[in-house]
Amino acid sequence: MADETGSRRPHILIVTVATPGHFAPIVQLLYHLRHQGNVTVTVVGGGPLLDQLSKLHEKGEFNDLDMHFESIFGPPPPYPDPKFPVRAATASAQWEVEFQGLKKRLIEEKGSPSAPTALIADLFFWWTKEIADELEIPWYPFSTPSTWFTLSALECTTLQRRELHPVHSAQKHEKLDLPGLFGYVYDLCAEVIEWPEFYANVAHHSLRATGILFNSSFELEGAAGSLSAVVQLIEQRKASEPGKPLENTKVIPIGPLLNISGSGESPTEDEKDEALKWLDTQEKGSVLYIAFGSMGNVITDAVVNLALGLEESGVPFLWVVKAPPGQTAEDILPEGFQARIQGRGFIETGWASQSRILFHPATGGFLSHCGWNSTLESLSAGVPMLTWPLSADQMQNARFLADVEKLGLPIGEGPPEEYFTTVKKEDITRAVKRLMISEEGKEIRKNSLRKKEVISETVGEGGSTYVALRELFNELLTV
Known part of the structure; x- marks a missing residue:
């Protein structure tokens, strides 16, 4: 025309x-x-x-x-x-x-x-x-x-x-x-x-x-x-x-x-959802955000150990839980888990505004499948990552974060198919504490903030x- x-x-x-x-x-x-x-x-x-x-x-x-x-x-x-x-x-x-x-x-x-x-x-x-x-x-x-x-x-x-x-x-x-x-x-x-x-x-x-x-x-x-x-x-x-x-x-x-x-x-989001309101009550950099992308219930085999590991870590967390079709979060989480973590943990079972969560001052880490969009959002927010890759490009994305740029830590070692269902709650607890509490985690957070500045300039x-x-x-x- x-x-x-x-x-x-x-x-x-x-x-x-x-x-x-x-x-x-x-x-x-x-x-x-x-x-x-x-x-x-x-x-x-x-x-x-x-x-x-x-x-x-x-x-x-x-x-x-x-x-x-x-x-x-x-x-x-x-x-x-x-x-x-x-x-x-x-x-x-x-x-x-x-x-x-x-x-x-x-x-x-x-x-x-x-x-x-x-x-x-x-x-x-x-x-x-x-x-x-x-x-x-x-x-x-x-x-x-x-x-x-x-x-x-x-x-x-x-x-x-x-x-x-x-x-x-x-x-x-x-x-x-x-x-x-x-x-x-x-x-x-x-x-x-x-x-x-x-x-x-x-x-x-x-x-x-x-x-x-x-x-x-x-x-x-x-x-x-x-x-x-x-x-x-x-x-x-x-x-x-x-x-x-x-x-x-x-x-x-x-x-x-x-x-x-x-x-x-992004479309205008005038009102905060309950997850963001909960984040407002948490200390700066204290919360671990957990989400595994848009493709659904990809970690249900390991969800119990993940839940127990988070509970044992003592770290505040916001977890987007996607249950398999026909089930609810209560069906797949450990019995009594939600009651025990009330106040310290927030379970989101619906849609979550991931970019707003990652850019919230209270968010200090991101446990992720390392899809490329999620990785980019986390890097742009200066939030270090715990890597739990599942498929496609996610394994090399995780390797980039943990080994090449020192912007995150792995949940497990070796081929993902070997640790995917064998990871124990102790492994989760250890990884969460390394990222969120230890001196090593503080250095990784500094690296992440530097990468944020690089991306902002880019x-x-x-x-x-x-x-x-x-x-x-x-x-x-x-x-």
Whole structure:
């Protein structure tokens, strides 16, 4: 479509994954984009998340951004693993089929004033490069997990050739020796090895993108070096296989994209919920916050020992408890637990405003599954973490926190599948006290506060993320 001057208006097509962890950074990107003025955005997705975004738009959350929605994706096919219930390969294959009708329409409308001028898609939607090429527009895959997970996906052929499976490999206890991948072989995501064709496609197409967007920054990653390793992979690809000008792939770190000041926006929350009111009664830095992400009841096997360990630690805590379907928190917590911890502990069984909890002065630690969004929120708040990874990129996220940057402590040692159900209440108590009470914990808290300042400078005016976002928007809006 044309604007008032008769020029073609920029039209950005954004294809999203219908799961919370991947969808949230897209929402924050839209909050930034709303300040750019004369631009049309079409968000492709499905399910409750897209509905919620549409309602935010109706309420005026995105100013005058000309937004449209295409709800075409159904729920992802379930996978029988409560710790990792959605597999990228199977979900992407389903959504590729569901995309075909829109793809046909986009091709038919190619050349019209309202046709897309750029395409941003989740990294797992490698097949959207084909429609971008057909429309002759720039293509930007968006890496919403951590950079090291994306790097392992880009290095999938090497990992598969060397049989570096985190569970079944004879080398699983060895340290990783690939640039930008740290920790041990058992920290890798098994999915990258188990779906070789899918991840080979992700790697092949991503290394030929206009630019790869990362929810990270060089400063945030520090010594990890994963973004630099991706740059090296792209340079190796260019040297061995020179591509079209459109394929002069760039690394574009635009993170952290979060619902915190300077990193996007969030809907206005005028009233405090009961959890926040309870935090108001606690001493500064005294409370341990416990939550395991948006994917549900992932630690019920260990919930009793976690409860008893928290109780024995003597540390105040705020715990978001998600019971399995058909059960309540009372069903899975130890008998009499809630009565015994009344006043010192707060059990939240509904929705919790995680960013507001983490930024509350009373919050002094975060026991987490180490999903990337939760990790970024905690780092941005300067809150050190106790790491209890469960799946996907979480093992390397935890390794980054505990070993690379000294921003947290592990609940257990060794491969997660070996300590996940064997961790004892004594292990919980010991880890909680180390983080919240000991001198070691105080040093980790200082490190976390320093990282908070680094992130604040990165997203602030003149910082690398601030600059990268504006350079990206300049590219997207130039047609």
